[in-house]
Amino acid sequence: MAEKEATVYIVDVGASMGAKRNGRIESDLDFAMRYVWDKITSTVALDRKTTTLGVIGLRTDDTANELQNEESFQNISVLQEISNILLPELKELRRRITLSNTTNGDAISAVVIAIQMITKYCKKLKYKRKIILVTDARGPLDADPDSVTEITKKITQDDMELVVLGVDFDDPEYRFKEEDKDPQKAQNEQTFQALVDSCGGVIGTLQQAVEELGMPRLKTTRPVPLYKGQLTLGDPETYETAACIDVERYPRTMIRRPMAASQYVQRLHQGDDDTQSTRTILPDVDTEMPDTNASDLTNVKSSRTYRVLDEEAPGGKKDVSRDDLAKGYEYGRTAVHISETDENVTKLETQAALELIGFIPWANYDRYMSMSVSSIIIGQKTNSKAIMALSSLIHALFELESYAVARLVPKADKGPVILLLAPSIEVDYECLLDVQIPFTEDVRSYKFPPLDRVVTVSGKIIKEHRNLPNEALAKAMSDYVDQMDLSTFGRDDDGNPSEYMPMTETFSPVLHRIDQAVRWRAVHPTEPVPPPYEILTRYSNPPEDLVSESKRQLEKLVAAADVKKVPPKVQGRRRNRNEVKPLSGLNVEALLGGDKKKARISPQNAIPDFRRLLDNTESIDEMQDIARQLGRIIETRIKDSFGDISYARAIEEITVMREEMIDLEEPEIYNEFARDLKRKLLLEELGGNRKDFWWEFRKSKLGLIDSKTSEGSKATEADAMAVRIRPELQSAFGPLITDMDT
Numbered sequence: 001m002a003e004k005e006a007t008v009y010i011v012d013v014g015a016s017m018g019a020k021r022n023g024r025i026e027s028d029l030d031f032a033m034r035y036v037w038d039k040i041t042s043t044v045a046l047d048r049k050t051t052t053l054g055v056i057g058l059r060t061d062d063t064a065n066e067l068q069n070e071e072s073f074q075n076i077s078v079l080q081e082i083s084n085i086l087l088p089e090l091k092e093l094r095r096r097i098t099l100s101n102t103t104n105g106d107a108i109s110a111v112v113i114a115i116q117m118i119t120k121y122c123k124k125l126k127y128k129r130k131i132i133l134v135t136d137a138r139g140p141l142d143a144d145p146d147s148v149t150e151i152t153k154k155i156t157q158d159d160m161e162l163v164v165l166g167v168d169f170d171d172p173e174y175r176f177k178e179e180d181k182d183p184q185k186a187q188n189e190q191t192f193q194a195l196v197d198s199c200g201g202v203i204g205t206l207q208q209a210v211e212e213l214g215m216p217r218l219k220t221t222r223p224v225p226l227y228k229g230q231l232t233l234g235d236p237e238t239y240e241t242a243a244c245i246d247v248e249r250y251p252r253t254m255i256r257r258p259m260a261a262s263q264y265v266q267r268l269h270q271g272d273d274d275t276q277s278t279r280t281i282l283p284d285v286d287t288e289m290p291d292t293n294a295s296d297l298t299n300v301k302s303s304r305t306y307r308v309l310d311e312e313a314p315g316g317k318k319d320v321s322r323d324d325l326a327k328g329y330e331y332g333r334t335a336v337h338i339s340e341t342d343e344n345v346t347k348l349e350t351q352a353a354l355e356l357i358g359f360i361p362w363a364n365y366d367r368y369m370s371m372s373v374s375s376i377i378i379g380q381k382t383n384s385k386a387i388m389a390l391s392s393l394i395h396a397l398f399e400l401e402s403y404a405v406a407r408l409v410p411k412a413d414k415g416p417v418i419l420l421l422a423p424s425i426e427v428d429y430e431c432l433l434d435v436q437i438p439f440t441e442d443v444r445s446y447k448f449p450p451l452d453r454v455v456t457v458s459g460k461i462i463k464e465h466r467n468l469p470n471e472a473l474a475k476a477m478s479d480y481v482d483q484m485d486l487s488t489f490g491r492d493d494d495g496n497p498s499e500y501m502p503m504t505e506t507f508s509p510v511l512h513r514i515d516q517a518v519r520w521r522a523v524h525p526t527e528p529v530p531p532p533y534e535i536l537t538r539y540s541n542p543p544e545d546l547v548s549e550s551k552r553q554l555e556k557l558v559a560a561a562d563v564k565k566v567p568p569k570v571q572g573r574r575r576n577r578n579e580v581k582p583l584s585g586l587n588v589e590a591l592l593g594g595d596k597k598k599a600r601i602s603p604q605n606a607i608p609d610f611r612r613l614l615d616n617t618e619s620i621d622e623m624q625d626i627a628r629q630l631g632r633i634i635e636t637r638i639k640d641s642f643g644d645i646s647y648a649r650a651i652e653e654i655t656v657m658r659e660e661m662i663d664l665e666e667p668e669i670y671n672e673f674a675r676d677l678k679r680k681l682l683l684e685e686l687g688g689n690r691k692d693f694w695w696e697f698r699k700s701k702l703g704l705i706d707s708k709t710s711e712g713s714k715a716t717e718a719d720a721m722a723v724r725i726r727p728e729l730q731s732a733f734g735p736l737i738t739d740m741d742t
Contacts, residue, residue, distance in 0.1 A: 671705055
């Protein structure tokens with residue numbers, strides 16, 4: 001379970017916060033709220049019940065707090081009590097945090113109210129308590145020494161953390177100093193500094209805090225044990241000399257996925273068209289409450305129905321429950337049914353265990369064998385004997401430069417996995433690092449031709465070949481790689497060469513850019529999303545200085561490799577078919593003056609004629625006419641076929657048409673033919689009921705040419721599948737296509 005947190009933000013909204021200072025194009029309040037909104041939305045995005053926050057407005061026009069009857073607590077309003085914040089509360093906060101018309105309001109008194117809120121909410125429970133004050137320090141302060149002492153004592157006693165962030169505060173560490181500072185602000189900064197120093201808090205300038213917002217924040221989680229049990233060497237039930245060590249296994253690294261938007265849908269209000277689907281909106285619980293603060297989004301509930309073929313049921317299908325279905329496994333294109341009784345026979349009965357089964361030297365392990373993220377194995381935390389025993393094993397593996405191989409069953413009746421255990425010895429702890437490795441049956445060996453030589457059929461080895469790099473090319477590539485070396489291009493704090501892209505400064509742009517966009521949109525629903533932070537795009541391109549320094553080596557590499565620019569792809573270009581030319585070099589058809597436009601495809605020689613005419617086409621209209629000719633021949637074969645005697649020839653001609661249209665990058669010509677053919681089959685215009693031909697069509701995988709196969713196609717992959725497999729997908733064929741595929 002994550003640690004409980006309670007944070008109170010004190011936001012100064014006084015009239016002085018409306019000014020634009022130090023060359024900024026936004027007011028001090030907008031500048032400060034960039035930090036506050038980022039922190040609040042980050043808390044909302046965590047979606048943890050244990051992470052709560054509250055907001056106090058300082059120097060507000062009105063007063064709303066439990067101590068409002070006292071004079072020193074005027075112009076302070078509690079905008080949000082400590083609780084979990086969701087999107088409705090976030091929108092309400094955005095509405096209430098606005099610039100006021102007053103300069104009155106004591107920041108020290110606001111800290112007192114924040115302390116009272118945290119004390120009332122957390123009571124004596126274990127919480128991480130924090131107060132963040134954001135102000136420009138231009139308002140009056142009640143810096144009574146006795147009051148400050150009591151505040152400091154309470155903060156220290158309850159283990160609270162006080163953070164003061166000021167607009168244009170002087171910060172020697174950040175190297176910022178405001179010129180011509182107002183005397184009252186300078187005095188208030190000193191008061192805040194004394195308060196923070198006395199309670200062990202933090203004070204800084206808001207400029208630094210805003211700049212650091214671009215630094216992605218790593219999400220810390222409390223580790224959950226993956227395995228608790230014994231690490232054994234030998235069988236303890238058979239041999240008394242077997243070693244048993246009580247250990248615990250925890251994840252070391254985990255794959256983080258970007259947040260998905262599939263958990264919510266737009267809420268349907270009364271009067272909207274309501275439709276039923278497989279994703280149904282959950283009913284509102286508080287239907288009697290007014291919908292003023294309700295979110296426009298709501299959770300979705302997935303429901304699944306199962307249907308089987310039934311000729312007597314309406315529509316040819318009937319609904320069945322999941323309990324009436326049998327479990328099957330896909331084996332190739334066949335569904336194999338296995339009953340529960342048979343499945344229990346094949347199920348491997350296992351017991352939770354972690355057993356050492358061997359050791360291998362470091363040099364004998366290939367890194368590509370690792371199949372999973374890493375975990376750590378430590379001795380049982382409360383067992384000093386187990387910790388000492390595991391430490392002995394770790395040091396033995398380290399001294400012998402060896403890895404251990406273990407068989408792990410995390411829970412009873414779970415499948416076993418093989419782990420590789422590596423010793424790790426740090427200053428403050430020791431552990432075994434483990435990754436999953438494959439079983440012998442999981443490894444497939446393939447032989448590929450060597451890259452440094454060519455072996456002929458007769459076994460002759462050739463070192464110089466057009467497909468092999470020569471010495472000049474190899475040297476040019478080596479020089480270019482050496483010049484583009486990033487391992488020493490960076491500089492450390494002392495100016496010495498260091499790694500240019502350290503792992504600690506390299507972040508996933510996908511994860512953090514999506515987080516940034518979602519947080520921004522939650523607060524600014526209509527404004528455009530700002531560009532990504534610089535740290536996310538810093539390593540998207542090689543350093544310009546390094547590229548310019550390597551320009552000469554790159555030119556030599558281009559010359560040695562004889563690199564040439566590929567001409568742009570032309571839409572509808574002809575295939576580079578090897579045409580047969582007569583030995584005399586004379587074109588007989590050209591000499592005879594034959595008219596290509598009047599040429600026709602012969603049904604007795606359809607495929608050769610079709611290809612010959614396509615080779616001589618010069619326009620899209622000619623291609624379409626030639627395809628229509630072959631299409632009419634195909635339809636005639638289907639119509640006049642006695643049974644299925646002519647189906648094979650028709651399928652062959654359709655296949656040739658499809659391949660030729662893909663080569664000529666004119667997929668829509670074939671797609672139009674396929675749509676028209678299916679329509680005529682459905683309407684029985686090709687000699688009656690010829691639905692059995694469509695089975696041959698589907699079996700030959702002659703669906704539409706989708707955009708993935710040919711860029712010029714307007715049909716999607718789903719449309720192409722619809723013509724062969726699912727009759728429900730009718731978008732590619734229109735309303736006339738009904739139940740042919742069933």
